[in-house]
Amino acid sequence: MMLHRQIFFWLGILAILVLALYVLSDVLLPFVAGLGVAYVVDPLVRRLHRLGINRLAASLLILGVVGVIFIATLTLIAPVLLNQLGAFVERLPDYVNHLRSLAAAGGKGLLGAQGHEILKKLGLDAAITSDDVQKTIDYFVGQGTQWLTTFVRSLWFGGAVLIGILSLIVVTPVVAFYILLDWDGMIRTLDSWVPPAHQETIRHIMHDMDAALAGFVRGQLLVCLCLGLWYALGLSLIGLDFGFLIGIAGGLLSFIPYVGSLTALVFSSGVALVQGWPHGTLLFMALAVVLSGQFLEANVLTPRLVGASIGLHPVWLMLALFAFGDLFGFTGLMVAVPVAAAIGVLARYALRSYLASAYYLEGAGRLPVSGARAE
Secondary structure (H helix, E strand, O other), X not given: OHHHHHHHHHHHHHHHHHHHHHHOHHHHHHHHHHHHHHHHHXXXXXXXXXXXXXXXXXXXXXXXXXXXXXXXXXXXXHHHHHHHHHHHHHHHHHHHHHHHHHHHHHHHHHOOHHHHHHHHHHOOOOXXXXXXXXXXXXXXXXXXXXXXXXXXXXXXXXXXXXXXHHHHHHHHHHHHHHHHHOHHHHHHHHHHHOOHHHHHHHHHHHXXXXXXXXXXXXXXXXXXXXXXXXXXXXXHHOOOOOHHHHHHHHHHHHHOOOHHHHHHHHHHHHHHHHHHXXXXXXXXXXXXXXXXXXXXXXXXXXXXXXXXXXXXXXXXXXXHHHHHHHHHHHHHHHHHHHHHHHHHHHHHHHHHHHHXXXXXXXXXXXXXXXXXXXX
């Protein structure tokens, strides 16, 4: 019975959080970002506090240092990024037309002598014509590039997005400061709300969640920084147009699993294909930069900086990303991995409790006989 109550309690809490995230997703991004910043730098604030610096001064000092580094970095790279982004938006229609013509030419080449021979073996040579393949490829390329054009133009010219970025820059440090200032008080308050009979269990669960998230969040930030530098410098050195922009975007988006690498791969390949056509040297060089970055991430950066996995199966992780991204937008993508990790901890705890329950042991015939001596 106690297990059922715990399950319903946590399901209720989860439902409330999901509902709040869905209703307020448009305005929650700065607050989620502020909470993330506070969570990342809290160990530094604690360390300064143990050295005798009060929490107010420690919070101001750490956030001040982070702010100076952020502003200095932004001052150095923002002009380059803005210039490249503006030029990319200007040239995007040309890229679209070029890719569409290449796809159409590829459709014609697909049904050459060898293509007809393959289709003949499959019994499809009479059903498919060159025009059919060309129209199909042209349709999909047209739809994809049209969506990309609309997305980038809305990102560049959308006033709501600019307002959102400004609010993110202004509100995030304020939220982070107040959370850092009263972090211990909030933890004590939340702990006092837990029924005394369940405090030990809840503390154990929260400790597991913190262990699952702490290494991932803090380590992944360093991974993003390293990948961004790798992509940006590598793509720029090979002479790829907008290489710095693509590299920085791929590095920043690497915080969301799979999104950063796919962004760098797709955009660098598309630009390299158009820029280097008809030669494939630039395309191979761009692929080498991105794929070597992925190798570096998988075999060096993630094992050393992130450490142990957060315990999520890749399929479950992808499901969480798609579901949260569809329901809650970019805010959902930011919280997908932490929420999925928390749900994973709760699921493992529920499974352990079930396997140790009298209901399971009785059904499995493992309950000890009354009066029998324990082995």
